[in-house]
Amino acid sequence: MKKKAGILLILLIALGLAAAAGYWNLRQLAHSRLLIKEELIFTLKPGTGRVKLGKELYAANVINRPRVFQWLLYLRPELAKVKAGTYRLTPQMTVSQMLTLLVSGKEAQFPLRFVEGQRLSDWLKIIRASPWIKHTLKDNNYATVADALGIDNAQQVEGWFYPDTWLYTAGTSDVALLKRAHQRMVSAVDEAWRGRAEGLPYKDKGDMVIMASIIEKETAVAQERDRVASVFINRLRTGMRLQTDPTVIYGLGENYKGRLTRRDLETPGAYNTYIISGMPPGAIAIPGLAALQAAAHPAKTPYLYFVADGKGGHTFNTNLRDHNQAVRSYLNVIRNKDGQ
Numbered sequence: 001m002k003k004k005a006g007i008l009l010i011l012l013i014a015l016g017l018a019a020a021a022g023y024w025n026l027r028q029l030a031h032s033r034l035l036i037k038e039e040l041i042f043t044l045k046p047g048t049g050r051v052k053l054g055k056e057l058y059a060a061n062v063i064n065r066p067r068v069f070q071w072l073l074y075l076r077p078e079l080a081k082v083k084a085g086t087y088r089l090t091p092q093m094t095v096s097q098m099l100t101l102l103v104s105g106k107e108a109q110f111p112l113r114f115v116e117g118q119r120l121s122d123w124l125k126i127i128r129a130s131p132w133i134k135h136t137l138k139d140n141n142y143a144t145v146a147d148a149l150g151i152d153n154a155q156q157v158e159g160w161f162y163p164d165t166w167l168y169t170a171g172t173s174d175v176a177l178l179k180r181a182h183q184r185m186v187s188a189v190d191e192a193w194r195g196r197a198e199g200l201p202y203k204d205k206g207d208m209v210i211m212a213s214i215i216e217k218e219t220a221v222a223q224e225r226d227r228v229a230s231v232f233i234n235r236l237r238t239g240m241r242l243q244t245d246p247t248v249i250y251g252l253g254e255n256y257k258g259r260l261t262r263r264d265l266e267t268p269g270a271y272n273t274y275i276i277s278g279m280p281p282g283a284i285a286i287p288g289l290a291a292l293q294a295a296a297h298p299a300k301t302p303y304l305y306f307v308a309d310g311k312g313g314h315t316f317n318t319n320l321r322d323h324n325q326a327v328r329s330y331l332n333v334i335r336n337k338d339g340q
Contacts, residue, residue: 030072030076030094030095030096031094031096032094032095033092033093033094033095034062034063034089034090034091034093034094034095034098035062035063036061036062036089036090036091037091038091039088039089039090040060040062040088040089041086041088041089041108041132041170042057042060042062042086042087042088043086043170044082044083044085044086044102045084046084048082050069050070050073050074051070053069053082054066054067054069054070054073057069063095069095073099078103079096079099079100079103081103082099082102082103083102083103083104085102085107085169085170086107086108086169086170086171087101087102087106087107088108089101107169108169109167109168109169110130110167110168110169111165111166111167112126112127112130112133112165112166112167112168112177113126113164113166114126114163114164114165114166114181114286115163115286116163116216116285116286116287117216117217117220117286118163118285118286119158119250119284119285119286120142120145120157120158120161120286121140123161123286124140124145125140127177127178128140132169132170132172133168133172133173133177134171134172134173134174135173135174136148136173136174136175137174137175142154142155142157142158145157145178148175149175149178149179149182151182155281155282156206158282158283158284158286159210159212159213159282159283159284159285159286159287160182160189160283161181161185161286162181162182162185163181163286163288164181164184166180166181188292189209189292190205192208192293192296193205193296195296196208196296196297197296197297197298200298201236206282207279208292208295208296209283209287209292210279210280210282210283210284211229211232211233211279211295212283212287212291212295213283213284213285213286213287213291214232214242214244214246214247215229215287215291215294215295216285216287217246217284217285218244218246219313219314221312221313224313225290225291225293225294226294226298226299227298227299227301227306227316228294228306228314229294229295229297229298230298230301230303231301231303231304231305231306232298233298234301234302234303234304236278236279238304239277240304241273241274241275241276241277242273242278242279242280244273245260246285247271247272247273247280247284248260248269248271248272248273248274249284250271250280251269251270251271251272251280252269271284301316302318303316303317303318304317304318304319305318305319305320305322305326306323307323307326307327307330309326309329309330309333310329310330310334311333315329315330
């Protein structure tokens with residue numbers, strides 16, 4: 001009888017030690033860091049159970065004890081309620097922290113930078129090259145974008161998207177991203193339009209966006225934007241042609257080879273403001289908020305001309321004689337730079 005009791009005691013002790021060892025292993029795994037050496041984007045598919053999750057994490061070299069991992073989820077069911085999605089795992093995470101993230105459903109956010117001064121075609125190429133975006137647009141034609149966004153005139157697509165760094169989760173569609181940027185730009189334009197200066201020669205908001213896009217392409221100097229705007233506003237008021245190179249370049253499209261020729265300036269086209277009167281039919285770039293504000297609040301000046309000064313800014317003048325002298329000065333600066 002005593003012998004049986006001794007054996008039972010030994011078995012209980014052995015079971016206790018095994019349980020303690022198992023608990024220690026589970027605790028050690030839960031508090032151990034992930035095996036990854038750098039950030040990992042991990043996608044958890046719908047319907048993934050604890051066994052499959054353990055195998056996938058093991059296969060991805062995130063953990064090294066899949067069976068212990070499965071026991072951890074079995075004994076701590078709150079950590080097994082993971083949600084499908086794409087997550088950002090870092091080497092600093094513990095297994096427990098990783099599971100908490102998967103349970104939270106806080107998916108990885110990916111940045112997409114849309115820069116002012118670029119064309120929508122540039123943005124579409126960036127979107128097309130982004131692997132985590134769901135690509136639904138059949139092509140990058142503006143007519144396709146206009147149709148997807150419910151914009152009536154494809155020519156009015158350019159310029160109507162807000163430049164910013166946009167964050168999105170994996171699987172976000174290209175159209176969804178463009179809608180966000182478009183809706184925010186519509187709001188920004190509406191606000192600028194409501195607060196615009198009186199008496200501006202714009203027939204509608206579209207004209208203001210076109211003007212903002214021209215300002216955006218003409219100068220990157222913040223202090224000059226309202227003066228550049230004043231030159232074009234003064235020209236519109238006096239019936240002068242805008243005569244701005246960036247519109248001609250836009251109209252040339254892929255035929256532009258990096259330098260405007262006299263033939264380019266003399267060839268008729270919808271965007272050739274050396275030939276047409278008034279505004280071109282659409283924007284030529286994505287304007288930033290500062291350019292939009294300059295278009296809505298141009299400075300009050302007598303200027304009708306401006307030209308680069310060779311130092312990053314521009315020289316402004318009221319008459320053609322002084323303007324031509326400023327052009328000659330600019331050309332001299334360029335020649336001197338080339339001769340160095």
